[in-house]
Amino acid sequence: MAKGPAPLASFSALDEDAAARKQAQASAEHPAAPPRVKVDVEFDGADASRIAMPGYTRIVGSAKMVLNIGTLHAQGEVMLVPYTEYARARYRTLFKGLRCFSDPDAFLVTDPRYGNYIRKATIDQQGRFAFDRVYPGRYWVEATFENLNELDRDYKPRLCTSVGHVEVPDGGEAVVDFSAGPGL
Numbered sequence: 014m015a016k017g018p019a020p021l022a023s024f025s026a027l028d029e030d031a032a033a034r035k036q037a038q039a040s041a042e043h044p045a046a047p048p049r050v051k052v053d054v055e056f057d058g059a060d061a062s063r064i065a066m067p068g069y070t071r072i073v074g075s076a077k078m079v080l081n082i083g084t085l086h087a088q089g090e091v092m093l094v095p096y097t098e099y100a101r102a103r104y105r106t107l108f109k110g111l112r113c114f115s116d117p118d119a120f121l122v123t124d125p126r127y128g129n130y131i132r133k134a135t136i137d138q139q140g141r142f143a144f145d146r147v148y149p150g151r152y153w154v155e156a157t158f159e160n161l162n163e164l165d166r167d168y169k170p171r172l173c174t175s176v177g178h179v180e181v182p183d184g185g186e187a188v189v190d191f192s193a194g195p196g197l
Contacts, residue, residue: 068148074189096151
């Protein structure tokens with residue numbers, strides 16, 4: 014009895030190969046999200062509580078950041094964040110030596126209490142914002158900028174968040190400059 018040629022692979026092996034190819038293709042199309050990291054400093058609400066204390070200083074600024082690719086403009090809101098060890102560690106994790114970061118919630122686990130110690134202000138049509146009655150101390154102002162430069166389509170990310178550092182005196186006015194960088 015003559016035997017035909019031996020099969021090259023079993024049906025189950027073909028199914029496994031097809032499944033592996035399909036999984037590899039899906040991974041290439043949708044890479045796995047980076048692992049989420051936690052800020053390595055404990056949040057201290059008492060340290061951040063000055064955000065709720067009344068002061069006599071006004072913080073003003075223009076929500077723009079001048080870079081070598083052009084000027085980036087922010088829209089919507091800016092956030093006033095008290096300078097604390099937790100906020101500093103959070104920003105160091107996000108910035109990693111850069112001037113802006115993209116999508117912090119994608120890879121950073123932030124203490125849920127952190128949001129209770131942030132003030133927000135609306136950016137007007139001219140790109141200006143202000144925080145009134147700010148208690149003296151050190152703060153960051155955080156804004157998300159959009160790259161609208163048509164000549165720089167390859168610049169990544171299209172949206173980036175940056176912060177300006179500000180020292181608030183007792184009374185008067187303090188000015189934020191995003192182009193100076195985060196002041197970490």
